[in-house]
Amino acid sequence: MNEVSAPELGGQVAAEWVSVEGKQATLTVPFAVTDESLQPLQQHAVLGQWQWQKQIKVAKLRNSQPDLPMTFGNVIVVSSGKGGVGKSSVSVNLALALQQMGAKVGLLDADIYGPSIATMMGGQDSPLEFTENNKMLPKQRWDIAVNSLGYLVQPGDATIWRGPMASGALQQLFNDTRWGSLDYLIVDMPPGTGDVQLTLAQKLPVTGAIVVTTPQTIALADAEKGIAMFNKVSVPLVGIIENMSYFSCPSCGHEEPIFGSEGGLRVAKEHNIPLLGQWPLQRQLRESLDGQQPFIRQHPEHPLAREIFATAQRTARHLYFQRQAESQ
Ligand SMILES: Nc1ncnc2c1ncn2[C@@H]1O[C@H](COP(=O)(O)OP(=O)(O)OP(=O)(O)O)[C@@H](O)[C@H]1O
Incomplete structure (x- = not known):
């Protein structure tokens, strides 16, 4: 994964975002991305052999007033x-x-x-x-x-x-x-x-x-x-x-x-x-x-x-x- 350059994903693809099952590979990203973000993976000589799909699991980030209730991501x-x-x-x-x-x-x-x-x-x-x-x-x-x-x-x-x-x-x-x-x-x-x-x-x-x-x-x-x-x-x-x-x-x-x-x-x-x-x-x-x-x-x-x-x-x-x- 280290060699996949993906600027839209913030640089390189983190290995923990990827899971593979048979010919199906899933990229689970902790922030919203477009489907085009999959392109570096789809176009990669080796990784491109898998069928890639995107999944978004947005990370809930710390907010600036931690004493207030945080019901949203x-x-x-x-x-x-x-x-x-x-x-x-x-x-x-x-x-x-x-x-x-x-x-x-x-x-x-x-x-x-x-x-x-x-x-x-x-x-x-x-x-x-x-x-x-x-x-x-x-x-x-x-x-x-x-x-x-x-x-x-x-x-x-x-x-x-x-x-x-x-x-x-x-x-x-x-x-x-x-x-x-x-x-x-x-x-x-x-x-x-x-x-x-x-x-x-x-x-x-x-x-x-x-x-x-x-x-x-x-x-x-x-x-x-x-x-x-x-x-x-x-x-x-x-x-x-x-x-x-x-x-x-x-x-x-x-x-x-x-x-x-x-x-x-x-x-x-x-x-x-x-x-x-x-x-x-x-x-x-x-x-x-x-x-x-x-x-x-x-x-x-x-x-x-x-x-x-x-x-x-x-x-x-x-x-x-x-x-x-x-x-x-
Ligand atoms: N990029 C754009 N192209 C064309 N029209 C635009 C564009 N951006 C905004 N407008 C139009 O400009 C007007 C003002 O936009 P908007 O209401 O979003 O501004 P605002 O900064 O929220 O205004 P307010 O100060 O009233 O809150 C609207 O009629 C909107 O349709």
Whole structure:
């Protein structure tokens, strides 16, 4: 196994991930990976003689607040220093990609100032159901457990909440939802780095944080504030996702860096954290979010869909290896 180079799996294939029965070989990976990760094994001169299949058994990683109950495998918060950079779009697509890769995924919309997950994932046609013990039953959308203030309050009602009320409501949404057993819970944070965000970062058992930014200077400055906030409360950063990196002209293929170029990469390098992905501005992505038709399910071979899957894979991989390294 030592000689199999598999960057998507974090380097080499660990021998303990492999089990063989007759002509069937199974790769059991402790983080979400795409089926393409099997390629180095399938294409290997000797190992390629077996029929390879993938199995995901996501490792439950230590969270940053060990005194809090940890009912999920891994809580990933998605934040942005600045509004409108595509944080909710990233949260939705990361959740969808991780689910497609074989993980059990939940999605919590903690963005009280604009709970758009309910709109993007749908499910607003019927009220949220409750158990006998008054626990909320999340909506099941494309096999993802989803809860959002958007299912509970009228649009506009939550935006006037003050800090303590907002963070209290969000913690309740987190704690009082019957999530079931999850590998990853993606939390779409409110934009910014104020009291509500700081309280949430401290109160939720966060395994890792992602900062979403556009390459624009003004957005990058806010992204750095987000990085500083997570560092301050000792929440490990998984990396940066640069959204709206460029616009690819459908007619001539020219790539126009509308918001500047490589800003996310620069900030990632400066802070020594991974750049998890660079997503272009894509009309179909916006349409899919407006029309509740998941883009990566409809166009899995589209270059952006492939980048979304690669981003989800890097996220899961970095989270796993980072935490492994920290615990040694
Ligand atoms: N890569 C993209 N290509 C095209 N449209 C996008 C892309 N990313 C986001 N959008 C669109 O941009 C708008 C803002 O995105 P989104 O709501 O995800 O941002 P946000 O950062 O969560 O905003 P808020 O600050 O309100 O929470 C949405 O209409 C979304 O469909």
